[in-house]
Amino acid sequence: MIRAVRVVCLFVVVAAVVSLFLITEPRNAAAEGKGLRVVILVYSGRADEPNYQLVNPELVAQVKSLMGKAEKAEFKGQTIIPSILGYRGIMVLNQGGIPGIPEIFLVHKGMIETRGKEKSYHNDKGRQLELLLLKQAKKEKVLEDKLVRQMNIDMLK
């Protein structure tokens, strides 16, 4: 009798763990599938900035690695995004909730700005992160050569 109770209890525990896995796993998979929304900030009047979804696991891993390596930095303005016409930087929205990457961060001219409850600034050494995101924007065909010239996206010229 005691053995039968133990078997039932074990079955219940295993079933609960499996159910939990089944419930949470698809949600995580869906979130990971959204990846990062990368927005190139260039327009003044138009509302539909050039943007693409970064879901390639290797590229996401590179972004994560570069963010992890980025050293903290000082910045004396309100934001690294300037009030100018043309290319002003890149905004990345972590729509997939990928661990190790901030919910929102911006990249421009060697600086990274993370947003959320607390702002922080980091160095984008050699502008590696910015270049990675811009090159991918070209591959995704959201940045045509004409737009690169007009908006003065110096790194892609």
Next chain:
Amino acid sequence: MKKFLLLLAGALLTFANSAFSAPLEVVQVSAPTVNCVFNTSCTVTVSDSTAPLPVSVTGTNFLQSRTYVGSSGAPAAGLYAYEYRVNLSGAVAMGSPHCINSLTIPFGPVVSSLDLNGNGHIGDQVFVVTGGGLGTIGVASADQDSSGNITFTFGSPVCPGTATSNGQSSFFFGLVSTQPPGPVTATIIEAGGAAHQIAARAPQPAAAACSIPSFQPAYWNDCTNGCVWQPWAGCGVESARYCSGCGPSCGFAQCKNNCYNYANNKRTDTFAQPGCASSNSPVSIMSCSAVQSAAMADGLTATAADGTCPGGMDKVALVVAPGSDYHWYRLGSDGMWTHKPGMTQATNVDQSGHTISDPQTADRGGYTDFCGYLCTCSDAHQGQGHANIK
């Protein structure tokens, strides 16, 4: 439970109606008395217009709009009287009679500083000419909603004649306004609830007074943490952009308003696009001619480089990055130009950091096409421009 919810819904509806409409003070007058308010010799020169009532009748029937203006020296000097009459007295119903219960007119502000019935009390708003005029049916109530529409409900329905009865007419009933008359569309409601539109005359809204704003970046630059981009929702809608770390209702001036908003000095919180207000479709071709046409359809008017905008309007300048984007500058009261690139901060300097005395010669980066100048009805108060943009 269902009954309770129905009762609750009814109560809420009643509350909503009462919250958004206000009863006007209705008084009865004789024709000579009210005439004396508008003319020291107690005679007025009226202007009449009529429109046939859209109900199934034969014979004479109409809504009459009558206006006259107060002459010098009279208590209502310079003010405009508006009188209306629903007349079915010469009409015969085709089939069962359709009677008229109420009339709604877009009227706007009502003058309430007059003693219209001569009883010594000021504050009369609606007068019903029950003596010395035409008609037999009075006004039971007059209620004005928050949009300025006034609904006159008759004491009893005004009905056309039948085989056994004569048709009826309301008394003249009227109000006073500071604004001159113009055409409007009124609504009559039948006793059965059917609504019909009908031409009438009513006060025209006062023309917006245009004025020129100064450069006050603090009004627009209210997002110290920087804006967050989200996909655009469409004409007249901008629910997604927000100011990070700012809360649910702050930072909107900067994040939800672009160069078109700023140049027109009109905060819409919709990231306004040329063409949205006029055709509900944003301009899609990024050329001088297309963007300028869309802006002009929104109500902006073209002017020459050395032209001065009429009527206190402000001068704005349009530039284009051909095939990619457009941008606007506005002229400030100090004679210098300022602008707001997208959802970034409003600024008074160009790409090179120089203040802008002429956008045609300023450093504009890739916005190489200078399209020209237009006029917009702006306002000295930030964000309160009068242009029709969305």
